Amino acid sequence: MGNPSNITLDVSQAFNTKNFDQFLSDNGATKEVTKNQHQRGLWRLGKITIVQYDSCIVVQGKINAHPSFIDALKKLDGLDARSAETEKASYPKQHNSIVCAKCKKSSFAIDAVEEGLQIKFTKQCGHQDDMSQPLLMINNRILPDVSILVSKSLSRVIELGAFAGYEILIPKFLMAMIDTLKDARGKSANDEVSVLKSLEQEKGIIVRSFPTEYQESDLKREDDKIIELADITNSILLTSDDNMKAKAVSNSRPVIFFDRKAHGDTKTAHRVRT
Secondary structure, three states: OOOEEEEEEOOOOOOOOOHHHOOOHHOOEEEEOOOOOOOOOOEEEOOEEEEOOOOEEEEEEEEEHOHHHHHHHHHHOEEEEEHHHHHHHHHOOOOEEEEEOEEEEEOOOEEEEEOOEEEEEEEOOOEEEEOOOOOOOOEEEEEEEEHHHHOOHHHHHHHHHOOOOOOOEEHHHHHHHHHOOOHHHHHHHHHHHHHHHOOHHHHOOEEEEEOOOOOHHHHHHHHHHHHHHHHOOOOOOEEOOOOHHHHHOOOOOOEOOHHHHHHHHOOOHHHHHO
């Protein structure tokens, strides 16, 4: 893939924020104000940006322009660099489809539809599901794309009772895509991530970040990168993008699809029932 433009270092209990701040200062990094509520700190050093999150440190930009700094950073106590191969090895694979409990046929796409202020999910075989556990597949992990986060439909259907017990994966690449949105969509997506986290205890969901290596060019091939991450993490995709749905199915990646009507119906049901 060439030289990486993104490095992620996991934060362990041995991590010391004060020592980390001093290290950056000693190396000439400039601390900047961040408006991203998920970021705990933001620094710039030459051609790279260092971002601190709760569970990891992400370095972005011209990584190969600062080799000495990167090497020293990786040696700090409490930071653990994780390669893409290490990430891949930590997730199950061989996940091909969702199996219908009624007819035992497999589906690669599920459409969200409204019936009497209830949101139902129709598989390719035609049978409907209310997305209560268990879903017949290897795991109950879902990966929303930017379109779903912007619409806020995911948190609404969760508050309506769907996806209880599911793991919701928010890759760092997805957050990077959101950061490129300089309009109301970016704020909506960030707000949705915060709402999802606030629903963890009440609705029994798990919102998990996923450190990933990516290049700047990946930001221009968002769909392919998201599908790649869904494959690595063995996740069901959530999208409201027709092209993403088609690509997911062609790649044998299960996908739950919300069209424009489903978004509107979900919003109405949420307003009436909550």
